[in-house]
Amino acid sequence: MLANAPEGGFTGYIQHHMKFWNLPHVGEGGFWSWSVHMDSILVSLVLGVLFSAWFWMKARKATPGVPGKGQAFVELVLEFVDGQVKDVFHGDRRVLGPLALTIFVWVFLMNFMDLLPVDLLPWIAEHTGASHFRAVPTADLNVTFAMSITVLVLVVFYSFKAKGAGGYMKELFTAPFGPWLAPFNILLNIVELLSKPVSLSMRLFGNMYAGEMVFMLIAGLFSAGSWLLYGFGILGYTAWGIFHILIISIQAFIFMVLTVVYISMAHDHH
Amino acid sequence: MEFNATLIGEMIAFAILIWFSVQFIWPHINNAIEERQKKIADGLAAAEKARAELKDADARVADEIKKARVQASEIIDKAQQQANQILDKARADAVTEINRQKAMAEEEIASMAERARVELREQVGSLAVKGAEKIVQREIDAGTHKALLDQLAAEI
Numbered sequence: 001m002l003a004n005a006p007e008g009g010f011t012g013y014i015q016h017h018m019k020f021w022n023l024p025h026v027g028e029g030g031f032w033s034w035s036v037h038m039d040s041i042l043v044s045l046v047l048g049v050l051f052s053a054w055f056w057m058k059a060r061k062a063t064p065g066v067p068g069k070g071q072a073f074v075e076l077v078l079e080f081v082d083g084q085v086k087d088v089f090h091g092d093r094r095v096l097g098p099l100a101l102t103i104f105v106w107v108f109l110m111n112f113m114d115l116l117p118v119d120l121l122p123w124i125a126e127h128t129g130a131s132h133f134r135a136v137p138t139a140d141l142n143v144t145f146a147m148s149i150t151v152l153v154l155v156v157f158y159s160f161k162a163k164g165a166g167g168y169m170k171e172l173f174t175a176p177f178g179p180w181l182a183p184f185n186i187l188l189n190i191v192e193l194l195s196k197p198v199s200l201s202m203r204l205f206g207n208m209y210a211g212e213m214v215f216m217l218i219a220g221l222f223s224a225g226s227w228l229l230y231g232f233g234i235l236g237y238t239a240w241g242i243f244h245i246l247i248i249s250i251q252a253f254i255f256m257v258l259t260v261v262y263i264s265m266a267h268d269h270h
Numbered sequence: 271m272e273f274n275a276t277l278i279g280e281m282i283a284f285a286i287l288i289w290f291s292v293q294f295i296w297p298h299i300n301n302a303i304e305e306r307q308k309k310i311a312d313g314l315a316a317a318e319k320a321r322a323e324l325k326d327a328d329a330r331v332a333d334e335i336k337k338a339r340v341q342a343s344e345i346i347d348k349a350q351q352q353a354n355q356i357l358d359k360a361r362a363d364a365v366t367e368i369n370r371q372k373a374m375a376e377e378e379i380a381s382m383a384e385r386a387r388v389e390l391r392e393q394v395g396s397l398a399v400k401g402a403e404k405i406v407q408r409e410i411d412a413g414t415h416k417a418l419l420d421q422l423a424a425e426i
Contacts, residue, residue, distance in 0.1 A: 022274075037276040044280060048287050052295070059298035064305030071302075078299050097300070098291035106287060137280075142273055146280030150288075 010220050017122065017216050019132040020140065037140055038130070043121075044137040047109040055105070077105065084257055089264035096263060099154070103147070104256040110138045111208060111248030115241060118215045138251075139208040141201065148197035151259050155196065158266040171269070196262050200255060207251050211244050395423035 021039040058074040067075060081101045085093050113121070113135045125133035137143045159168045172189045173182045218240060221233030399419050 031273060033272070033274045035274050036279065037274065040276055041279055041283075045283060048283055052287060052290050055295045055299070056290070059295045062298050062302035064302045064309060067302075067306075071299075075299060075303055078296070079303065082300070094296070095292055098296035099288050101296065102284075102287050102291040106284075140276065142276035143280050145273070146277045147284050149277075150281050150284050 010223075013220065013223075014213075014216050016132065017118065017134070017212075020134055021125065021130045021132050037134075037142060039121075039125070039133045039135070040137040040140040040143050043113060043135060044106075044110055044143055047113075047137075048106055051102070051105050051109060055101075077101070081256065084253075085260050088257070088260045089267070091264075091267060096260060099263075100256045100260050103259055104252050107138060107147070107204065107255050108248060108252035110136065110143070111252055113137070114139075114208060114211050114215065114244060114248060118212070118219050134212075136208050136212050138204055139212050141205050144201035144205040145197065147255070148201035151200060151262065152193070152197040155193070155262050155266045158263050162267045163269065167269075196258075200258055204251050204255055207247055211240075211247060214240055215244075391423050395419050398422050 020037040022035050023038050024035055055074055058071050062071055062075075078097075078101060081104055082093065082097055085097050085100050089096055116135060118135075121135035122133040134140065159171075163171060173179070173186050175185060175189070177185055177188075215237070218233055218236040221229045221236065224230070224233075399415075402419075
């Protein structure tokens with residue numbers, strides 16, 4: 001239906017899909033604007049609440065006796081995450097564990113929006129008044145950077161906590177080349193520190209953005225006007241969808257593991 | 271690249287989610303899991319203990335059975351001995367009884383033979399008298415010749 005939109009054909013379809021539901025709408029902004037991507041916020045919040053409510057419900061009724069299937073599943077996820085954290089980090093996991101769990105499940109759920117038919121949420125949004133709608137929050141740099149910057153803040157926080165303000169400052173200026181090369185050290189350390197959130201968020205964003213794009217390109221075949229291409233579209237959509245299940249899981253997993261690795265590195269002394 | 275207030279909103283949302291997870295989700299589920307792990311560990315230990323106890327009990331039972339067997343064989347031995355004793359005594363009794371009976375029978379036989387001898391003697395006497403009567407064709411006075419006849423009968 002959107003593919004048949006009169007303005008611009010296939011290119012227009014893609015361009016339409018690439019636009020956020022931006023409020024209050026300001027023109028082509030520069031690097032920063034005070035508007036909000038309503039779609040990203042809406043979807044990510046709904047999924048965040050879904051995750052919290054679901055796990056909270058199970059957590060409230062969690063019994064050490066024979067678990068129900070729902071509790072068993074939640075425990076399975078939690079133990080998987082806990083195992084990953086335990087492998088990397090040998091300390092108190094009371095914060096790092098839940099952090100990793102939140103990242104894993106939330107990112108997975110947000111990535112999962114990619115597996116909904118590309119036109120479904122935009123179509124619903126269009127019929128309820130939104131001009132544009134992008135269903136995958138993790139294909140929005142704002143969302144991925146929001147998470148990775150939060151992780152950076154946690155890394156810095158734990159560095160201070162583990163080494164003390166003096167110890168951390170000393171490390172920033174003296175590692176790895178010793179006190180005589182302090183300027184190089186601080187520069188290197190800042191680059192190292194900043195590379196963490198950038199790589200984290202760019203990796204997730206890139207994968208999800210590309211995945212979304214491929215879905216759209218395949219969806220374009222549906223309106224290409226030939227039954228043969230329509231068939232290819234169905235095959236392609238199915239194949240990419242199945243492959244994408246792997247990608248969204250792996251990306252959620254990588255984000256979680258790298259976060260744990262970064263924070264556990266923050267505890268290490270050089 | 272277009273950054274906007276979404277970034278800040280998402281950071282806040284993320285922080286709240288983490289806080290919620292730390293506060294309300296992780297501890298409860300983790301406690302349940304750890305408690306269950308402890309329960310399972312306890313159960314396994316109890317099972318191990320029970321197995322050891324069972325082995326102990328088995329050994330005790332085997333011991334008891336062995337003892338019972340020994341006792342039973344002792345009882346059987348004793349019973350056999352007793353039976354033998356009874357048998358021996360019975361045999362001895364029987365022998366005595368037989369001897370007594372035999373003696374009695376012998377005695378009776380002897381007395382009967384004596385009686386028969388006496389009777390026979392008497393009959394022979396009378397027979398001899400009758401024979402003599404026939405021979406002499408006259409009546410011999412049994413009274414006068416009794417002594418003679420008795421002597422004859424005794425000689426026969």
